[in-house]
Amino acid sequence: MNRIAVYPGSFDPVTLGHINIIQRGAALFDRLIVAVAVNLEKQTLFPEEDRLRLLRKSVETLPNVEVDRLDGLLVDYVQRVKAGVVLRGVRAVSDFDYEFQMAAMNRRLARQVETVFLMADESAAFISSRLIKEVAAMGGDATPFVPSHVGPELAARVALKNGGRNR
Numbered sequence: 448m449n450r451i452a453v454y455p456g457s458f459d460p461v462t463l464g465h466i467n468i469i470q471r472g473a474a475l476f477d478r479l480i481v482a483v484a485v486n487l488e489k490q491t492l493f494p495e496e497d498r499l500r501l502l503r504k505s506v507e508t509l510p511n512v513e514v515d516r517l518d519g520l521l522v523d524y525v526q527r528v529k530a531g532v533v534l535r536g537v538r539a540v541s542d543f544d545y546e547f548q549m550a551a552m553n554r555r556l557a558r559q560v561e562t563v564f565l566m567a568d569e570s571a572a573f574i575s576s577r578l579i580k581e582v583a584a585m586g587g588d589a590t591p592f593v594p595s596h597v598g599p600e601l602a603a604r605v606a607l608k609n610g611g612r613n614r
Contacts, residue, residue: 449478450475450476450532451480451528451530451531451532452475452476452563453528453530453532454469454479454480454482454534454535455482455524456482456483456484457498458502458576459491459492459493459576459580460492460501460576460579460580460597460601461498461594461597462574462576462592462593463571464536464538464568464572464575465505465536467536468534468567469505469506470509471565472565473511475563476532478511478512478530479512479534481502481506481514482514482517483495483498483499483514483515484517484518485516485517485518492601492604493600493604495516497600501597504596505594505596520556521533522553522560525557526557526559526560530560531559531561534563534565535549535562535563536564536566537565537566537567538567538572538575546564549562550562574592579593580601583601583605584608590602
């Protein structure tokens with residue numbers, strides 16, 4: 448049996464917390480598809496192409512992990528790639544409340560799609576893309592929280608957004 452899971456997210460930017468979930472998911476499933484969600488209403492720091500590229504570089508050593516674009520309903524995508532599981536990382540109770548609602552809705556839309564939650568590693572439980580962007584925007588060093596190749600691009604992107612200067 449080929450166990451395929453989809454790990455969806457915006458990954459704006461990819462963090463060490465995401466990488467931890469990806470590595471652990473790769474150990475649990477035969478194939479893990481990291482799906483970069485495209486939400487036209489959501490303002491992202493990194494364009495879709497950059498998020499895909501940065502993620503691909505981040506997982507290049509994991510042979511059973513691939514990165515793809517997700518547009519539309521997650522359950523439709525999951526069924527299209529013949530996966531049976533949605534993988535989600537949970538950092539805190541506040542995450543679980545939202546994720547529980549999403550899992551229930553997905554289950555209602557597609558009964559055969561299961562959701563598996565992985566608790567964040569304690570070293571990454573506080574890391575979120577939103578917080579990392581805030582730290583970088585205020586001139587802080589966000590490099591300890593992202594893969595090494597992401598740090599310089601994050602700093603450059605934030606500086607560009609701040610008019611060429613980093614606060």
